[in-house]
Amino acid sequence: MPIAKRRLQLIAGALLVVAAMTAAYVAAQPAQDNEPVIKITAKKFEYTPHDVQLKKGVPVILELTTQDVFMGFNAPDLGVRADMVPGKTVRVRVVPAKLGKVEFLCDVFCGSGHEEMSGLITVVD
Numbered sequence: 001m002p003i004a005k006r007r008l009q010l011i012a013g014a015l016l017v018v019a020a021m022t023a024a025y026v027a028a029q030p031a032q033d034n035e036p037v038i039k040i041t042a043k044k045f046e047y048t049p050h051d052v053q054l055k056k057g058v059p060v061i062l063e064l065t066t067q068d069v070f071m072g073f074n075a076p077d078l079g080v081r082a083d084m085v086p087g088k089t090v091r092v093r094v095v096p097a098k099l100g101k102v103e104f105l106c107d108v109f110c111g112s113g114h115e116e117m118s119g120l121i122t123v124v125d
C-alpha cells in the first residue's frame with residue numbers, strides 16, 4: 001500500500017476516534033435537576049426555536065434533537081458544540097459568561113440550505 005494512502009487512513013481513523021470521544025463526552029454531561037432545560041430541534045434547514053434568550057452566569061441545559069438528518073449545533077462564542085443525531089437527544093450545559101448576541105449554526109453538511117442554517121442566542125442580565 002502506498003505510504004500516502006496509509007497515512008490518510010491513519011488520519012481518518014484518528015479523526016473518527018476524536019469524534020467518538022467528543023460525542024461520548026457531550027452525552028455524558030448530566031442535566032442537573034434544578035437547571036432549566038431549553039429544547040432546540042433541528043429540521044432541514046432551521047432550528048426551532050431560532051431565537052433563544054439566556055441569562056448571563058445562569059446555567060442551562062440545551063436539549064438538542066434533529067427531526068430528519070444528522071446535523072450539528074455549534075455556538076463557538078459559547079464554547080459549545082454537539083452532533084445532533086437522528087433518534088437521539090443530546091444535552092449540553094451552557095453557562096453564558098458574556099452579555100450580547102451569539103450565533104449558533106449547523107456545522108455538519110445537511111443539504112442545500114445548510115449554509116444558511118443558524119440561530120441566535122441573546123445573553124441578558
Ligand SMILES: [Cu+2]
Nearest residue numbers: 106108110114
Ligand atoms: Cu447543516
